[in-house]
Amino acid sequence: MSEEISLMKGNEAIAHAAIRYGVDGYFGYPITPQSEIIETLMEMAPWKTTGMVVLQAESEVAAINMVYGGAACGKYAMTSSSSPGISLKQEGVSYMAGAELPCLIVNVQRGGPGLGTIQPSQADYFQTVKGGGHGDYRLITLAPNSVQEMADFVALGFDLAFKYRNPAMILTDGVIGQMMERVKLPGFRRRRTDQEIREQCPWATLGKTPDREPNIITSLELDSALMEKNNERFQAKYRVVEENEVLYEEVKCDDADYLLVAFGSAARICLKAIEMAREEGIKAGLLRPITLWPFPGKILHGYAGKVKGMLTVELNAGQMVEDVRLAANGKVPVEHYGRLGGIVPTPDGVLDALKEKVVK
Amino acid sequence: MLQEIVISGFGGQGVLSMGKILAYSGIMEDKEVSWFPAYGPEQRGGTANVTVIISDESISSPVVNKYDIAIVLNQPSLEKFEDKVKPGGALIYDGYGIHKKVERDDINVFRINAMDESMKMNNTKVFNMIVLGGLLKISPMVDVENVMKGLKKSLPERHHKLLPMNEEAILRGMEIIQLEQKAV
Numbered sequence: 062m063s064e065e066i067s068l069m070k071g072n073e074a075i076a077h078a079a080i081r082y083g084v085d086g087y088f089g090y091p092i093t094p095q096s097e098i099i100e101t102l103m104e105m106a107p108w109k110t111t112g113m114v115v116l117q118a119e120s121e122v123a124a125i126n127m128v129y130g131g132a133a134c135g136k137y138a139m140t141s142s143s144s145p146g147i148s149l150k151q152e153g154v155s156y157m158a159g160a161e162l163p164c165l166i167v168n169v170q171r172g173g174p175g176l177g178t179i180q181p182s183q184a185d186y187f188q189t190v191k192g193g194g195h196g197d198y199r200l201i202t203l204a205p206n207s208v209q210e211m212a213d214f215v216a217l218g219f220d221l222a223f224k225y226r227n228p229a230m231i232l233t234d235g236v237i238g239q240m241m242e243r244v245k246l247p248g249f250r251r252r253r254t255d256q257e258i259r260e261q262c263p264w265a266t267l268g269k270t271p272d273r274e275p276n277i278i279t280s281l282e283l284d285s286a287l288m289e290k291n292n293e294r295f296q297a298k299y300r301v302v303e304e305n306e307v308l309y310e311e312v313k314c315d316d317a318d319y320l321l322v323a324f325g326s327a328a329r330i331c332l333k334a335i336e337m338a339r340e341e342g343i344k345a346g347l348l349r350p351i352t353l354w355p356f357p358g359k360i361l362h363g364y365a366g367k368v369k370g371m372l373t374v375e376l377n378a379g380q381m382v383e384d385v386r387l388a389a390n391g392k393v394p395v396e397h398y399g400r401l402g403g404i405v406p407t408p409d410g411v412l413d414a415l416k417e418k419v420v421k
Numbered sequence: 422m423l424q425e426i427v428i429s430g431f432g433g434q435g436v437l438s439m440g441k442i443l444a445y446s447g448i449m450e451d452k453e454v455s456w457f458p459a460y461g462p463e464q465r466g467g468t469a470n471v472t473v474i475i476s477d478e479s480i481s482s483p484v485v486n487k488y489d490i491a492i493v494l495n496q497p498s499l500e501k502f503e504d505k506v507k508p509g510g511a512l513i514y515d516g517y518g519i520h521k522k523v524e525r526d527d528i529n530v531f532r533i534n535a536m537d538e539s540m541k542m543n544n545t546k547v548f549n550m551i552v553l554g555g556l557l558k559i560s561p562m563v564d565v566e567n568v569m570k571g572l573k574k575s576l577p578e579r580h581h582k583l584l585p586m587n588e589e590a591i592l593r594g595m596e597i598i599q600l601e602q603k604a605v
Contacts, residue, residue: 066448067448068441068444068445068448068454068456093460094460178461179460179461180461235460236457236483236484239457239458239460240455240456240457240458240483241441241444241454241455241456241457242453242454242455242456242480242483243448243453243454326483326484329481329482329483329484330482330484332481332482333481333482333485334482336481405484406484407484407485407486408481408482408484408485408486409486
């Protein structure tokens with residue numbers, strides 16, 4: 062496994078990481094601020110090297126359904142888009158959750174609602190972790206805060222998706238997608254052979270063999286008693302994910318009087334804000350959820366008994382703050398600071414909000 | 422060492438690529454770098470800008486409030502970023518596109534006539550490299566040698582014949598940048 066250091070955008074890192082992971086197919090439709098993903102894939106032309114399919118579909122809806130088809134065959138299939146395009150994909154996401162199909166979806170968020178703006182936003186938090194599509198399902202959600210994590214989370218997302226037979230999403234935004242940083246790309250893995258897929262994914266529809274019944278991939282079950290059983294199985298799976306897959310980062314939390322809670326790009330801005338706060342004698346720390354679902358509620362609950370106040374910082378009007386309040390359960394005040402519609406908060410804006418709303 | 426820089430000008434002036442070359446040079450010196458563009462409608466005409474941070478340590482926020490150095494290459498950029506230079510920091514401007522004076526007296530102001538110079542060199546495309554040379558003269562955050570290495574690595578081979586011209590432009594920029602106002 063050789064490693065190379067390069068300078069690239071978060072979007073480009075995702076494309077490189079996908080080829081290197083041995084992804085079988087990418088299906089997408091261009092939209093700012095994530096078009097570099099498909100552009101980089103087209104430029105790299107992996108179909109000539111690894112055999113990976115890269116296809117610009119006729120629409121976002123077509124792309125997610127191509128992912129469904131690939132995933133049903135046990136293939137590593139992925140798509141990417143930005144907020145309005147992700148809204149279009151929601152039916153497919155719900156169907157994949159219902160059919161228990163693993164895949165990776167990347168949402169490089171922009172300001173909404175509607176077509177909104179092309180600038181960074183985190184306003185799709187609710188859509189991602191509370192539903193988006195219909196039905197009682199959950200989406201494994203990873204929130205990278207650097208170009209390095211954009212590269213790393215392709216592998217993590219697929220690994221978790223296949224471990225639990227569930228769609229996974231990288232929820233990021235225009236800041237992380239468009240910025241360039243140094244990144245250490247993972248080494249190349251070859252794509253799995255059909256034989257390996259048969260062994261690792263016995264549920265995959267790669268053609269029936271004489272030794273077993275046909276595999277059927279569907280989210281449809283007309284018998285509601287059986288559908289309830291399916292739902293109970295999904296819920297049991299979700300509890301296992303919640304028990305075992307929570308990821309978070311703590312920065313200067315040990316002695317913190319005040320806790321900032323932020324994910325992705327907002328967490329980077331908060332890193333600077335806590336440095337500035339400490340220069341002024343305010344002991345601030347940062348708790349960064351890396352998985353948004355499963356959410357690090359238990360660890361936040363622990364901090365609720367220790368700190369004097371919490372502030373969530375989000376590029377939205379207050380979405381994750383609801384989950385933080387749920388975790389704190391009234392033990393400590395939880396306030397929110399956000400900028401809307403594509404405006405990115407600055408570190409001094411965060412520090413001012415911390416002083417006004419929490420430290421007082 | 423931590424340098425927070427903004428480069429701002431008209432789309433097409435080479436603002437983003439100048440930032441990229443600077444960031445690439447930082448990588449060549451094993452430094453931490455971040456490059457964050459205003460990627461909005463600016464790149465389709467109007468004012469484009471990019472924040473470049475070069476540091477010996479890991480970089481917290483790619484978005485900052487104040488800059489050590491602002492390079493402003495047109496009038497709207499001066500108006501937008503003059504207030505955002507840290508006291509004692511530097512503002513570099515090209516006289517070609519700017520007609521209003523800098524008002525602050527607590528920052529160092531440098532003038533570089535890069536557009537005039539590029540026309541003298543008969544190649545306006547090296548304009549941004551002249552500006553880059555000026556920047557490296559007043560704040561030698563990366564070696565010119567590493568800038569050239571970075572350029573060589575980031576340019577496709579068919580463009581390598583242009584490397585000497587770019588190096589000449591950087592060196593010319595180092596010669597012609599002038600201190601116009603010292604911070605009080």
